Amino acid sequence: MLPVPSPSSSAAAGRYAPSPSGELHVGNLRTAMLAWLFARSTGRNFLLRIEDLDRARAGAEAAQVRDLAAVGLDWDGEVIRQSDRTPVYLEAIAKLQAEGRVYECFCTRAEISDAPRAPHSPPGAYPGTCRNLPEAERERRRRERPGALRLRADVDEYTVHDVLHGDYTGAVDDLVLLRNDGVPPYNLAVVVDDAAQGIDQVVRGDDLLSSTPRQAYLASLLGLPPVEYVHVPLVLGTTGKRLAKRDGAVTLGALADAGIPVPEATAMILDSLGLPGTLPEALEVFDPRKLPREPWIFTPPVR
Numbered sequence: 001m002l003p004v005p006s007p008s009s010s011a012a013a014g015r016y017a018p019s020p021s022g023e024l025h026v027g028n029l030r031t032a033m034l035a036w037l038f039a040r041s042t043g044r045n046f047l048l049r050i051e052d053l054d055r056a057r058a059g060a061e062a063a064q065v066r067d068l069a070a071v072g073l074d075w076d077g078e079v080i081r082q083s084d085r086t087p088v089y090l091e092a093i094a095k096l097q098a099e100g101r102v103y104e105c106f107c108t109r110a111e112i113s114d115a116p117r118a119p120h121s122p123p124g125a126y127p128g129t130c131r132n133l134p135e136a137e138r139e140r141r142r143r144e145r146p147g148a149l150r151l152r153a154d155v156d157e158y159t160v161h162d163v164l165h166g167d168y169t170g171a172v173d174d175l176v177l178l179r180n181d182g183v184p185p186y187n188l189a190v191v192v193d194d195a196a197q198g199i200d201q202v203v204r205g206d207d208l209l210s211s212t213p214r215q216a217y218l219a220s221l222l223g224l225p226p227v228e229y230v231h232v233p234l235v236l237g238t239t240g241k242r243l244a245k246r247d248g249a250v251t252l253g254a255l256a257d258a259g260i261p262v263p264e265a266t267a268m269i270l271d272s273l274g275l276p277g278t279l280p281e282a283l284e285v286f287d288p289r290k291l292p293r294e295p296w297i298f299t300p301p302v303r
């Protein structure tokens with residue numbers, strides 16, 4: 001008899017990729033649960049990646065992994081950390097460099113925001129100041145401060161497809177590939193890692209939708225396979241801003257202290273998605289078409 005292919009033998013995968021900057025809150029956990037539901041309901045592996053290039057706080061990773069397991073998530077294979085992968089990011093940059101797609105930028109933040117720009121260029125877009133600096137000028141600037149590396153983009157917008165948002169066209173500028181402190185930025189690390197891990201489904205908060213065209217464009221230049229995007233609504237605090245620690249009891253630990261144990265907190269998050277009490281139960285009835293499209297306003301319990 002031929003072996004039946006199991007989900008775990010397929011390379012396709014979804015993922016959750018938190019930054020270990022503190023404890024996960026209800027909004028982070030809800031996005032993680034959605035990523036798991038999308039992956040598992042489509043027979044994909046589910047991977048966990050720690051995005052610790054920037055904002056790592058001691059002990060946060062262990063606490064996040066513990067809380068993800070506590071709400072019922074499981075994942076395949078080893079957890080990878082971006083801080084272990086710098087050579088892989090540099091290799092991707094070298095590939096673009098070899099194609100003449102990289103240039104040094106010496107601008108400060110203030111110089112970028114004060115620079116004259118085209119009337120319709122999107123806010124925050126790099127105005128191209130250093131794109132064509134003469135070599136002598138580059139040498140002079142290098143002595144003043146280390147340069148960042150930027151992509152010489154040959155488009156100014158790019159279209160991606162999102163399961164919940166449909167086609168989405170957004171701005172692409174000469175994005176940073178390596179910061180001047182030597183750290184690769186999110187836009188580069190995320191596309192390199194998703195491809196390296198065989199991830200073909202990216203479920204994350206819809207605050208990242210606007211940067212997705214940049215990432216998809218960069219992935220196309222690196223010859224990496226396109227992924228399916230699902231940008232899900234965020235959880236907001238009662239002030240209407242993205243949920244944060246200042247909103248009160250928003251982590252599993254704080255909720256438990258306020259008299260809401262983990263199973264109840266898990267059920268509460270699933271209920272906000274119109275889903276039943278535990279992740280396995282939710283998986284049985286999960287239908288992306290029925291997901292709420294609006295943010296969830298979370299009112300933390302008062303102890």
Ligand SMILES: [Zn+2]
Pocket residue numbers: 104105106107128129130131
């Ligand atoms: Zn510059």
